[in-house]
Amino acid sequence: MKEPMRLWFAVGLVVIVALGMLAGVMPRINGVKRLNVEATSLADRASHADNGAAELERLLTNLEEVKQTAEHGIVDIPYENDMAGLIRDLTSQLDQLGMTERSITTGKTDDLKDTLSAPMSVTMKGSFLGVVAVIDWLESLPRLVRILRLTINAPHRTAEERLSTNDNQVEAELLLNVFYDAGRLEAMEIEAASKESP
Amino acid sequence: MIPLIDLTPESCRRRLGRRRQIQMWISVYTVAITILVTVTAVISMTQQRRQRNVDYLMSQVQLDADQQRQAVKLHHDIDHYSTVVARYQRLAWPVTIGEVISLIGDETPTNITLTSISVTPRARSGQTQRRRQPAAGIDYAVMYVEIAGIAPGDMDVASFVSGLQDRPLFSSIVVDYVRKAKMGEYSAREFGLTCEINLKTRYVRVDEEETP
Numbered sequence: 001m002k003e004p005m006r007l008w009f010a011v012g013l014v015v016i017v018a019l020g021m022l023a024g025v026m027p028r029i030n031g032v033k034r035l036n037v038e039a040t041s042l043a044d045r046a047s048h049a050d051n052g053a054a055e056l057e058r059l060l061t062n063l064e065e066v067k068q069t070a071e072h073g074i075v076d077i078p079y080e081n082d083m084a085g086l087i088r089d090l091t092s093q094l095d096q097l098g099m100t101e102r103s104i105t106t107g108k109t110d111d112l113k114d115t116l117s118a119p120m121s122v123t124m125k126g127s128f129l130g131v132v133a134v135i136d137w138l139e140s141l142p143r144l145v146r147i148l149r150l151t152i153n154a155p156h157r158t159a160e161e162r163l164s165t166n167d168n169q170v171e172a173e174l175l176l177n178v179f180y181d182a183g184r185l186e187a188m189e190i191e192a193a194s195k196e197s198p
Numbered sequence: 199m200i201p202l203i204d205l206t207p208e209s210c211r212r213r214l215g216r217r218r219q220i221q222m223w224i225s226v227y228t229v230a231i232t233i234l235v236t237v238t239a240v241i242s243m244t245q246q247r248r249q250r251n252v253d254y255l256m257s258q259v260q261l262d263a264d265q266q267r268q269a270v271k272l273h274h275d276i277d278h279y280s281t282v283v284a285r286y287q288r289l290a291w292p293v294t295i296g297e298v299i300s301l302i303g304d305e306t307p308t309n310i311t312l313t314s315i316s317v318t319p320r321a322r323s324g325q326t327q328r329r330r331q332p333a334a335g336i337d338y339a340v341m342y343v344e345i346a347g348i349a350p351g352d353m354d355v356a357s358f359v360s361g362l363q364d365r366p367l368f369s370s371i372v373v374d375y376v377r378k379a380k381m382g383e384y385s386a387r388e389f390g391l392t393c394e395i396n397l398k399t400r401y402v403r404v405d406e407e408e409t410p
Contacts, residue, residue: 009223020234028241035248042255052265059272070279074286117334154313
């Protein structure tokens with residue numbers, strides 16, 4: 001075999017090996033190296049993962065408990081003041097119970113930071129059971145109305161006075177806190193908007 | 199040893215020699231290509247195995263990230279509802295005024311007439327009563343209950359006080375006065391007492407049938 005021919009064969013072999021290394025072997029070796037680095041990083045991250053399923057289960061149980069309390073164990077603080085509606089319903093209730101000499105006054109709203117409190121004073125005269133019925137009605141409303149102060153007095157307080165009259169009526173004065181949360185409406189709107197947006 | 203003598207003509211010998219050389223180069227090429235293909239295949243398999251491992255780890259990390267996102271949302275919801283409950287517990291009395299009046303009524307003996315009941319919250323137990331309006335924003339600690347009435351005798355007042363003392367709701371029961379009163383030709387006793395209800399306690403209604 002002539003020398004140039006042998007040289008060409010040798011050059012061809014080198015070219016084939018070089019092409020094989022460059023096109024086949026080296027990219028795969030680099031790929032394996034890259035995957036090793038990636039696997040190490042991911043394994044590190046995965047090893048730091050907490051017991052997610054158990055933690056989620058615990059949080060879901062907590063959420064159910066606190067949601068149950070919030071939805072069934074407490075009275076709502078509405079976002080609307082609606083004092084007019086409350087006064088209208090209260091007046092109707094006082095009418096039904098036959099309470100007389102009654103007056104309802106409202107005052108300046110107090111800002112309690114996370115809620116607002118509108119004071120309302122109610123005075124009335126009637127039977128003791130009627131007053132108790134008004135108290136029960138106020139405390140069973142679907143909105144939070146707190147009786148801040150209550151005074152029930154028999155008009156004839158001394159023993160002599162009571163003996164001289166058969167009047168069993170009592171005078172009652174209630175100072176109420178009517179709570180409402182104007183900021184809640186805004187929060188609900190923001191929450192609704194965030195749910196609508198993807 | 200008998201030496202081998204090649205009788206092949208020179209031209210034929212050269213041709214055979216060249217063929218051998220070519221066959222040798224073909225073998226070298228074949229071996230080189232086989233080695234390249236084998237090495238490439240082995241590395242490819244390793245790469246695929248690594249890729250599967252990475253995919254699995256990636257899915258685990260992704261799952262953890264999803265769970266963390268869900269946990270953050272759950273924490274947010276729990277905080278929201280806890281805030282609502284905490285606000286309610288801060289603003290609402292732990293016991294309704296209706297229940298307080300009802301309990302006082304239950305403990306009032308039939309021969310006692312109550313002439314006055316007042317319920318006023320206070321920031322501290324034993325605080326001197328002030329006549330100014332209570333405000334909504336104060337963190338009240340106790341509910342101050344004042345009761346006045348008329349009883350036939352001291353024993354009736356004592357029975358009333360004893361009944362109130364048996365109720366865990368009422369504490370610090372103080373009889374402010376018991377004084378003689380005339381009811382026509384009969385004598386009676388006018389009395390006034392005060393007691394407190396702790397507003398920092400949660401109360402649970404226990405039915406009498408359930409109590410041992």
